[in-house]
Amino acid sequence: MIYKTDYHIHTFYSDGKSAPEDYIVTAVAAGLKEIGFSDHLTLFRAREPWTMDVSELGKYLGHLKSLRNSCNEIKIKTGLEVDFFPGKEKELGEFLSPLKVDYLIGSVHYMGDSTVDLGPEFYEGKDYNKIFEAYFDIVIEAVSSELFDIIGHCDLIRLFGYETDINPEPLYRKLASSMRQHNVAFEINTNGRNRPLGDFFPDKKLLHVFCDENVPVCVNSDAHINSRTAQYFDEAYDLLRDTGFTEMAVFENRRRTMVPFRSEA
Ligand SMILES: [Zn+2]
Ligand SMILES: [Zn+2]
Known part of the structure; x- marks a missing residue:
């Protein structure tokens, strides 16, 4: 039995379509050992339709706490997917730490005031090589801020399938060694398969670099509807095993432990 978890789930508290309860039903049916919720929290920018209303944060956390206390079928974990903005580390830390x-x-x-994932318009008339490098630089800043336990879809900049002419290996190495140094995990984000990229995040070359550098991994669906919970997970775990990974990261109360893929737990 693989100890499967899905820590990247969006409910109706942000841009997900389903209630937390609906995801739990699907996760139990899929044989997951843990499900974790991670609605979008975006500070420092005008509220967008895809982000949580910050005034609802207490309600969100309370809702998950009551589900966690009443559910015996699966472990329920509480998280958030938080937008990182360079230069805002201190304010973000003060908000998040309690x-x-x-x-x-x-x-x-x-990147600045624009989102890189809502449409290809962001990329029009720009040098993709420069955007690609600049994106990784921001991700590396997010890692070194030590504000986060997991980096979401760490190469989201590949979303629309553009290819860079530069050799990405040095950037990949820099990111991986920073993640190891700052004790941050990455995710295989299977939702990339449903998006223009048509593949998981991260790129396979980057996956090999993460394995080489011994960066901890989670497998996450980034589901926005309950039917996509744990989607493509068998394939993702096969990919991890074929790449050389042997264990995955589990979180509780912001502490990480590693669980072997094959576990009796
Ligand atoms: Zn995201
Ligand atoms: Zn997400």
């Missing part, structure tokens, strides 16, 4: 959560996913959706 929160009672099991993990925080740090994601880079924004």
Whole structure:
């Protein structure tokens, strides 16, 4: 039995379509040992339709706490997917540190005031090589901020399938060694398969670098509807095993432990 978890789930508290309860039903049916919720939290920018209303944060955390206390079929974990903005580390840290959560996913959706994932318009008339490098630089800043436990879709900048002419290996190495140094995990994000990229995040070359550098991994669906919970997980675990990974990261109260893929737990 593989000890499977899915820590990247969006409910109706942000841009997900389903209630937490609906995801739990699907996760139990899929044989997951843990399900974790990670609705979008975006500070420092105007509220967008895809982000949580910050005034609802207490309600969100309370809702998950009551589910966690009443559910015996699966472990329920509480998280958030938080937007990282360079230069805002201190304010973000002050906001996040009192929160009672099991993990925080740090994601880079924004470059300046624009999001990189809502449409290809962002890329029009720009030098993709420069954007690619600049994106990784921001992700590396997010890692070294030590605000997060997991980095979400760490190469989201590949979303629309553009290819860089530069050799990405040095950037991949820099990112991986920073993640190891700052004790941050990455995720295989299977939702990339449903998006224009048509493949998981991260790129396979980057996956090999993470394995070489011994960076901890989670497998996450980034589901926005309960039917996509744990989607493509068998394939993702096969990929991890074929790459050389032997264990995965589990979080509780912002502490990480590693669980072997094959576990009796
Ligand atoms: Zn995201
Ligand atoms: Zn997400």
